[in-house]
Amino acid sequence: MNADNTTLDRAEATVAATLDHPDRSQVLADLRRRVAGTVHTPGDPDWDVARMPWNVVVDQQPLAVVDVRDEGDVRAAVRWAVDLGFQVTAQPTGHGAVHGLGGDVLLLRTGALQDxxxxxxxxxxxxxxxxxxxxxxxxxxxxxxxxxxxxxxxxxxxxxxxxxxxxxxxxxxxxxxxxxxxxxxxxxxxxxxxxxxxxxxxxxxxxxxxxxxxxxxxxxxxxxxxxxxAPHVWGGRLLWPLERLPELLRVFARSTAEAPETLSTWLHAYQFPPLPEVPEPFRGRSFASVAVAFLGEAEEGERLLAPYRVVPDLAMDLTGDVPLAELDGIAAEPTDPTPGMEWSQLLSRLDEDTMDAFVRAVGAGSGSPLPVVQVRHLGGAFTRTPDGGGAHGPVREPYNLFLLGIPAVPELVPVIEACFERTGAAVADAASGRTLLNFGGAHARSTWWSDADRERLVRAKGESDPLGTLRxxxxxxxxxxx
Ligand SMILES: Cc1cc2nc3c(=O)[nH]c(=O)nc-3n(C[C@H](O)[C@H](O)[C@H](O)COP(=O)(O)OP(=O)(O)OC[C@H]3O[C@@H](n4cnc5c(N)ncnc54)[C@H](O)[C@@H]3O)c2cc1C
The missing domain is CATH 3.30.465.10 (Uridine Diphospho-n-acetylenolpyruvylglucosamine Reductase; domain 3)
Known part of the structure; x- marks a missing residue:
């Protein structure tokens, strides 16, 4: 399925001509004629709402936003972009929005595709x-x-x-x-x-x-x-005062080394801001916590969590049966649009030195401004790829460290960046140098693929999108x- 040269030549010529075009209103009127869904453009009263991603820190200014009505609209929008030399991106929610989306990109919202x-x-x-x-x-x-x-x-x-x-x-x-x-x-x-x-x-x-x-x-x-x-899911969160982070971390390192593949445990250091949006009893308080999801019955889940129960001063026990529809209650992350700065690294181990340095960077008294620090236990089937698996490949590192900063005021941006840097330096010896693509944020290092896989991806891109229309x-x- 290769594009013929005539198509390529024509598109290249239109790219050059259109990007300099002084009157975009004509091309946007053409877009409106070609798609059935709503087209939002700069100057519309709802423009700021339409262009805003879930991560509201990202100030994106696309060419236009289309709420596509169906698959036909997607085809029409892509063909329009090909004809006029623009780029297209799908951004259903903007959870993964990154900086730099500019006025040559048409943004497609796919919220209507709900089957x-x-x-x-x-x-x-x-x-x-x-x-x-x-x-x-x-x-x-x-x-x-x-x-x-x-x-x-x-x-x-x-x-x-x-x-x-x-x-x-x-x-x-x-x-x-x-x-x-x-x-x-x-x-x-x-x-x-x-x-x-x-x-x-x-x-x-x-x-x-x-x-x-x-x-x-x-x-x-x-x-x-x-x-x-998933016949039955049991899980939830246990929370201690943040001062208990050093002991909790040690239990986490030991327990995760032996956990069955049906058990996922994530460690958190939380510092909840004293804001009205944060519910009681979390508002304004700091915790060390483990969150778990266990594919099995409560009794066995309790048995697996027993080593954590010896950590003194348990402040809250939020464990119990988890209906699938309430799975997101385990981590209880915000669903409303939120300003977020993210940093992440895969860790090859949690040794004593790393744990000490980690506590110094984000534990009680560290001065860390981060509301959420998370270490996810990976391992198990993450380390394996099935025959005929896709481009992602295995994740052999046993832990993923994720840091979230919320720059409620611009002055916090450098403070959060400095904390990312400090924490990164603290865990540097244990970090593998790889960042999961879903957790990369602005600091994504695309060290993910081998050279051979990267070349294969570039070839697949060249075949499916020879004009570079998709972004x-x-x-x-x-x-x-x-
Ligand atoms: C609170 C929170 C919790 C999260 N938890 C997890 C987690 O537990 N595990 C995990 O793996 N990730 C997690 N993530 C990361 C999240 O999965 C990624 O950011 C993901 O890309 C979001 O997808 P989206 O479509 O909602 O976001 P969008 O920002 O709208 O899309 C992200 C990208 O996906 C691509 N895309 C989306 N739809 C299409 C489409 N129809 N066609 C082609 N490309 C498309 C585009 O490249 C787009 O830029 C979390 C993120 C947040 C904010």
């Missing part, structure tokens, strides 16, 4: 590109099956899974992108393509690329994901090691 089809026999769910994780979990509640959901109900299934997907259940069932069964997308020339393990030739390469490579290869309109057994938040071209 969910659960096939309990085949153990798959097919979702439209606007379906959020919470909606699929709600549809699965009571089926005894789950998809590879993460901590929040708010990201879309498609957006979270295209660049990996670190799920509560990933230790048992692997990285989310390897659970993709089939994908329907509109490629960079506006062509509809259906991809699966049965695909051949360029489609087979494209199917490999979209399973971990992100949104650079096509605008996905529908995705089918494998479902996995994801993690562009394939930017993935060369720094």
């Amino acid at each position: 969910i089809v659960v096939d309990e026999q085949r153990r798959t769910a097919t979702v439209g590109a606007g379906v959020k994780a919470g909606a699929l979990l709600a549809a699965l509640d009571g089926t005894g099956l789950t998809f590879l959901a993460g901590s929040s109900s708010d990201p879309t299934v498609v957006g979270m899974t295209l660049t990996g997907g670190i799920s509560w259940f990933g230790r048992a069932y692997g990285i989310g992108s390897d659970s993709i069964v089939s994908v329907e997308l509109v490629d960079g020339l506006g062509r509809h393509r259906t991809l699966s393990a049965a695909s051949h030739g360029p489609d087979a390469d494209l199917f490999w690329a979209v399973r971990g490579g992100g949104g650079d290869f096509g605008v996905v309109t529908r995705m089918e994901v494998a479902l996995h057994p 994801s938040n993690r562009p394939v071209e930017a993935t060369t090691a720094p």
Whole structure:
């Protein structure tokens, strides 16, 4: 499926001509004629709402925003961009928004693509590109099956899974992108393509690329994901005063080394701001905490958590049975748009020196301004890739460190950046140098792929999007090691 040279030449000529075009209102009027969904443009009364991503720190100023109505709108929008030499990006929520999206990019909101089809026999769910994780979990509640959901109900299934997907259940069932069964997308020339393990030739390469490579290869309109057994989920959070972080960290390091793959444990250092949006009893308080999700019964879950119970001064026990539809209650992350600065690194170990340095950087009395510091235990099935798996590949590092800063006022930006730097230096000896794409934030280092896989991704991009019309938040071209 290669674009013919005539198409390429014509598009290159229009890129040059259109980007200098003084009157964008004409091209935007043409866009309105071509799509059925609502088109928002600069100057509209709702422009600031339409262009705003979930992470409100990112001040993006796209060319226009289209609320696509259906797959036909996606094709029409991509063809419009090809004809006029603009770029297109899908951004259903803006959870993963990055800086730098400018006035040559058309932003597509896929919220109208809401179909969910659960096939309990085949153990798959097919979702439209606007379906959020919470909606699929709600549809699965009571089926005894789950998809590879993460901590929040708010990201879309498609957006979270295209660049990996670190799920509560990933230790048992692997990285989310390897659970993709089939994908329907509109490629960079506006062509509809259906991809699966049965695909051949360029489609087979494209199917490999979209399973971990992100949104650079096509605008996905529908995705089918494998479902996995989750007959019963038990979990929640235990919280201690932040001063208990050193002991808790040691228990976490020991327990995670022996945990079964059905148990996921994440350690947190929380400093909740004294703001009205933060509910009591968390408001204005600091905690060290473990959050768990266990695929099994309460009794066994309790037994596995016993080592944590010896840490003195337990302040809150929020564990219990977890209906799938309430999975996001475990980590209780905000769902409303929030300003966030993120930093993340995979850690190869948690040794004594690293734990001491970590506590000095973000523990009680450290002066850290970060409301959330999280260490996710990975391992288990994250370390394995199935035969014929996608581009993401295994995650062999046992822990992911994630730091979140909330720059409520601009003066906090350098303070948060300094804390990221300090904490990064503190754990440097244990850090692998790799950053998960879903947790990269502005500091993503695209050291993820081997040179061979990167070349394969670039080839797949060249075939599906020869004019470079599609642009994801993690562009394939930017993935060369720094
Ligand atoms: C509170 C919170 C909790 C999170 N928890 C987890 C977690 O537990 N595990 C985890 O793995 N990640 C987690 N994430 C990260 C999240 O999964 C990623 O940011 C993900 O990319 C969000 O997808 P989205 O579609 O909602 O976001 P968007 O910002 O709208 O999209 C992100 C990118 O995905 C691509 N994309 C989205 N839809 C399409 C489409 N239809 N076609 C082509 N490309 C598309 C685009 O490149 C887009 O730039 C979390 C993020 C937040 C803010």
